[in-house]
Amino acid sequence: MADEGMQENSNGRVVAVTGAFGALGCAVARAAAPTCRLALIDFAQVAPAGLPANMEVLTLGGVDLTDPAQAKDAIAAVVDRFGQLDALINIAGGFRWETHEGGDADTWRTMFRMNVETAANASRAAIPSLRASAAGRIVNVGANAALRPPPAWAPMRRPRRPCTS
Numbered sequence: 001m002a003d004e005g006m007q008e009n010s011n012g013r014v015v016a017v018t019g020a021f022g023a024l025g026c027a028v029a030r031a032a033a034p035t036c037r038l039a040l041i042d043f044a045q046v047a048p049a050g051l052p053a054n055m056e057v058l059t060l061g062g063v064d065l066t067d068p069a070q071a072k073d074a075i076a077a078v079v080d081r082f083g084q085l086d087a088l089i090n091i092a093g094g095f096r097w098e099t100h101e102g103g104d105a106d107t108w109r110t111m112f113r114m115n116v117e118t119a120a121n122a123s124r125a126a127i128p129s130l131r132a133s134a135a136g137r138i139v140n141v142g143a144n145a146a147l148r149p150p151p152a153w154a155p156m157r158r159p160r161r162p163c164t165s
Contacts (some may be wrong), residue, residue, distance in 0.1 A: 012037070014037045021048055026048065037057070045062045058082070065118035068125070085126055088126040089141065090141060095111070
């Protein structure tokens with residue numbers, strides 16, 4: 001529920017949310033909907049029930065943000081629709097569980113593409129519009145498990161200190 005005295009879409013800001021069809025993306029979209037115009041971007045083709053849907057919402061499904069051209073096209077569609085972009089919230093990502101010992105190098109590449117390239121490509125595409133906005137912001141959301149992953153979650157692990165020789 002919006003704060004008292006806040007009118008629908010009162011600030012006029014445009015917020016693009018990547019990974020918008022997932023659980024966290026849906027929650028962010030619902031929280032932002034009362035005060036912002038939204039662009040909901042996701043790799044999934046079809047938006048789940050319960051997402052905001054009105055004239056102040058642009059829904060873009062089937063967008064592969066690991067492809068820089070698709071990221072650029074998605075952000076261009078947002079700016080074409082609303083005339084501006086004020087914030088990009090990068091939530092797109094994913095996880096594949098496997099142990100390091102039994103894991104596959106393709107999993108590492110896939111996780112990098114899902115969690116890093118999506119944010120990098122969307123951000124790169126959005127930066128010109130965000131610079132033109134007085135409110136321009138990028139928010140990158142990552143998994144808490146990346147900070148302290150269990151030993152078995154190999155692709156989420158990283159060195160805790162620099163390697164020395």
